[in-house]
Amino acid sequence: MCGVCGCGKGETRLEMGEQAQGHTAHDHRHHDHEHDHGHTHHDHAHVHHDHDHDHSHHDHSHPAPAGDVHSLRDDPSRRAHLVSVEQDILGKNNALAAHNRRHFNSHGVLALNLVSSPGAGKTSLLVASLQRLLPGTTVAVIEGDQETSADADRIRATGAPAIQVNTGRGCHLDAAMIDEAFHRLHVQDGILFIENVGNLVCPAGFDLGEAHKVVIASVTEGEDKPLKYPNMFAASSLMLVSKVDLLPHLDFDVDLLIANARRVNPSIAVIKVSATTGEGIDRWLKWIGAARDMAVASA
Amino acid sequence: MHEIALCNSLVDLIRDQQRQRGFRRVRRVIVEVGVLGHVDPHALDFAFDVEARNSPAEGAVLEIREIQGRAWCMDCSRLVTIARRGEACPDCGGFGLIVEQGEELRLKELEVI
Incomplete structure (x- = not known):
């Protein structure tokens, strides 16, 4: 669970209020929840919140700048996963x-x-x-x-x-x-x-x-x-x-x-x-x- | 050193995968390399570190899995295992071999975050 906004795996809703705006670089890829579409902070300056919220899985990629609050707290090994490719390099x-x-x-x-x-x-x-x-x-x-x-x-x-x-x-x-x-x-x-x-x-x-x-x-x-x-x-x-x-x-x-x-x-x-x-x-x-x-x- | 060109293609494939799947970066790249092919695993490993710079796979570990050589012996009429080209059939000692496996060069899996 993210200690800053309270969002985390398993939660189905996220209310992003004043605290969420503190996430200058918010890596959402581990969020397995739906967003509350009623919130109003979408046009804030923090660029990592400019994705549209009509999806239910946050598997889009945001480059996470240094100091990303979530990245620091996440154990990357928990999120790492294998994807099968099976393509000829030539x-x-x-x-x-x-x-x-x-x-x-x-x-x-x-x-x-x-x-x-x-x-x-x-x-x-x-x-x-x-x-x-x-x-x-x-x-x-x-x-x-x-x-x-x-x-x-x-x-x-x-x-x-x-x-x-x-x-x-x-x-x-x-x-x-x-x-x-x-x-x-x-x-x-x-x-x-x-x-x-x-x-x-x-x-x-x-x-x-x-x-x-x-x-x-x-x-x-x-x-x-x-x-x-x-x-x-x-x-x-x-x-x-x-x-x-x-x-x-x-x-x-x-x-x-x-x-x-x-x-x-x-x-x-x-x-x-x-x-x-x-x-x-x-x-x-x-x-x-x-x-x-x-x-x-x-x- | 065509391994540089090969790693260039490999990094292109990884970028394609990133576009399709939207991961952030790659931690491990698993490739299959046939032992009878034209690729030197050491050269591949070296070239990968260079070619992966400024790509989603920068700093990733290249894991090379060797695929053993298998050939059809025309005299024995069966598949045999050979370690390199030019090696005789281990059973009959003949060279009438048609390589069936061992020339692979494949991006198998990516470990991504």
């Missing part, structure tokens, strides 16, 4: 990704989300792919990078339209960034390459609405990359093993890399490629063509 991103996916489908666009560590050769591979696809195929690129626009400049040099999304301190692209960039690209019936920020951890959790994630692992990295970053390899439909032209100079076991990738994703497809020699690029473009046919068929 729900908003996932909803936007679903929106993007519908958007891509309705525009006849196959969206591929390219992910890798920094320096795995995403941009070089993309440039080599675009040079083969253009001018016969409609293509567009969204470039995610933390700071520079150097990658987008390299892409534009091929003639493909590219939008640079600088994530600043952000370590990944999210669905909202892709939504905005896609609206500016005006792609219809083509392939959208999304080059994610070079990072094998963070982009794994953020669905962008793509048809497939494609992970690029170069032979200059370790064979254990899939085990160190399993979520990205698990989320990807295809692994491109890049820079295979360097294999004669390296002590690298490609079969071990592939076995490790299949340990975390038994169904992942694998293509060995080199942007330098062009090895495997045709197979990669064939894979894209098949993915596009499937996307069109299911749209």
Whole structure:
């Protein structure tokens, strides 16, 4: 019970007379009673009494300033209660990704989300792919990078339209960034390459609405990359093993890399490629063509 | 450190809940995190303290409940428990596993006043 105005849990009426006006900051959330609507102090200056009184449960929230007489006297633990929420923390991103996916489908666009560590050769591979696809195929690129626009400049040099999304301190692209960039690209019936920020951890959790994630692992990295970053390899439909032209100079076991990738994703497809020699690029473009046919068929 | 972005989304969800339910502030935030997911609980905890500032959840305790990893073994045709991705089926030693549980990232409950 409140020692100042006499109101408290279990009471059904409250007469707020002269004393009540002394409550400069009146937290009413614990009041489980109805108010007497006959009282006249509603237009007093104390702002915490300006709620309307046609409710019977005081579950509205008033920020209680310091010195709140009720708060000082209440034991907060008595009022604390659990509310069940059950919501996916990535729900908003996932909803936007679903929106993007519908958007891509309705525009006849196959969206591929390219992910890798920094320096795995995403941009070089993309440039080599675009040079083969253009001018016969409609293509567009969204470039995610933390700071520079150097990658987008390299892409534009091929003639493909590219939008640079600088994530600043952000370590990944999210669905909202892709939504905005896609609206500016005006792609219809083509392939959208999304080059994610070079990072094998963070982009794994953020669905962008793509048809497939494609992970690029170069032979200059370790064979254990899939085990160190399993979520990205698990989320990807295809692994491109890049820079295979360097294999004669390296002590690298490609079969071990592939076995490790299949340990975390038994169904992942694998293509060995080199942007330098062009090895495997045709197979990669064939894979894209098949993915596009499937996307069109299911749209 | 995508945990910062995740905590940003988490605080947004809490603000939504505050608008809907009208509580004053949050004392405890209970989240479920699958052990096979992409979230580092320590990073999440650290990021939460930062992102919750000036929100109804400022100073709230983040309680992380781990959800164990469960996968369907295609060779054994049954559900098995795994601690991390890339781990073999505890029964047959194979890697033909399809993850069924363990990637959750869910705001479960709030303790509010």
